[in-house]
Amino acid sequence: xxxxxxxxxxLALTLFCxxxxxxxxxxxxxxxxxxxxxxxxxxxxxxxxxxGSLYVGVQDEKLPxxxxxxxxxxxxxxxxxxxxxxxxxxxxxxxxxxxxxxxxLGLAQTGGHDLTSTFxxxxxxxxxxxxxxxxxxxxxxxxxxxTAGSGPQIGTGAISFNLQNGGLVLWGTYRTQNSMAxxxxxxGGLYNASTGxxxxxxxxxxxxxxxxxxxxxxxxxxxxxxxxxxxxxxFALNDQVYIGGGDTYRTSMFDPFYGYDExxxxxxxxxxxxxxxxxxxxxxxxxxxxxIHTPADYNLTGAHQAFSINxxxxxxxxxxxxxxxxxxxxxxxxxxxxxxxxxxxALNDKAYFINKDNQLVEYISN
Numbered sequence: 001x002x003x004x005x006x007x008x009x010x011l012a013l014t015l016f017c018x019x020x021x022x023x024x025x026x027x028x029x030x031x032x033x034x035x036x037x038x039x040x041x042x043x044x045x046x047x048x049x050x051x052g053s054l055y056v057g058v059q060d061e062k063l064p065x066x067x068x069x070x071x072x073x074x075x076x077x078x079x080x081x082x083x084x085x086x087x088x089x090x091x092x093x094x095x096x097x098x099x100x101x102x103x104x105l106g107l108a109q110t111g112g113h114d115l116t117s118t119f120x121x122x123x124x125x126x127x128x129x130x131x132x133x134x135x136x137x138x139x140x141x142x143x144x145x146x147t148a149g150s151g152p153q154i155g156t157g158a159i160s161f162n163l164q165n166g167g168l169v170l171w172g173t174y175r176t177q178n179s180m181a182x183x184x185x186x187x188g189g190l191y192n193a194s195t196g197x198x199x200x201x202x203x204x205x206x207x208x209x210x211x212x213x214x215x216x217x218x219x220x221x222x223x224x225x226x227x228x229x230x231x232x233x234x235f236a237l238n239d240q241v242y243i244g245g246g247d248t249y250r251t252s253m254f255d256p257f258y259g260y261d262e263x264x265x266x267x268x269x270x271x272x273x274x275x276x277x278x279x280x281x282x283x284x285x286x287x288x289x290x291x292i293h294t295p296a297d298y299n300l301t302g303a304h305q306a307f308s309i310n311x312x313x314x315x316x317x318x319x320x321x322x323x324x325x326x327x328x329x330x331x332x333x334x335x336x337x338x339x340x341x342x343x344x345x346a347l348n349d350k351a352y353f354i355n356k357d358n359q360l361v362e363y364i365s366n
Contacts, residue, residue: 292330
């Protein structure tokens, strides 16, 4: 009888401690995961850190990819608070960043068609929006400089992230009113709350990574378009910029990788580009410094979410897996996650994610 009682006590203690280790981080467990409150609405589009809180923008449940709701996580009560709904129209290819404790987003398709277009092309939003958590209000702000002639600014699928106390958007694709062709912007813009938008110039050919400029048009385009990405990820660490993932530019009329499928797959899977940044009166310049190659069993294709904590970056792959990359040591690490991750952000040296089960999870690194 005593033996059975002792066994039951040990079993209860084991189950109790196991639950504690899963849900709470202790001094004996300095690195690990914790599950927090589930997000009330499904289909998150982004997560950002604003004024020490986590904010998540989600899609309309009936209209996929259309941003409608914004939620704030309350750490004190482990619950979510609904914030003012987004009333604009932004769907595919949304760009976003934070500047001066405010959220900025735009550069996407609206979900409709341009009625003034000869070919009825998709409509692009030329409006940029600002959200102020202090007043819980949205307003429109100036759009980026027009790098596409008479077409939209920057375009959909631009890469966006924070840089130098500002918000950076690069590349993006667009179509003009009188053409069926899809084009890619070759520049970008940097937004600062006090000075507004400034142009960003990007040097690929003739850079330290690609010092020679090929005279052969095919080789020229292969180098240029393997660096330029749409729907990719970017992050800044120690005054350096890193960009990768996403997809290369190609249309039914032009594919720089036609006949070079193996090269394209290798570029998307394993190449990450490091840039140096310089400021000038004319704007900001990015110059490709070097090519960083992932280990063979890593795949960055389609990845479009990344953020930094201390000296490392966290990258969410297209299938929801998590990668940590530390540039100083060129260390690549994979994490096993219970459910695929969708969006993520850093806050107070911790990583936070919304997974496929709509659960908020916290990760603390040592």
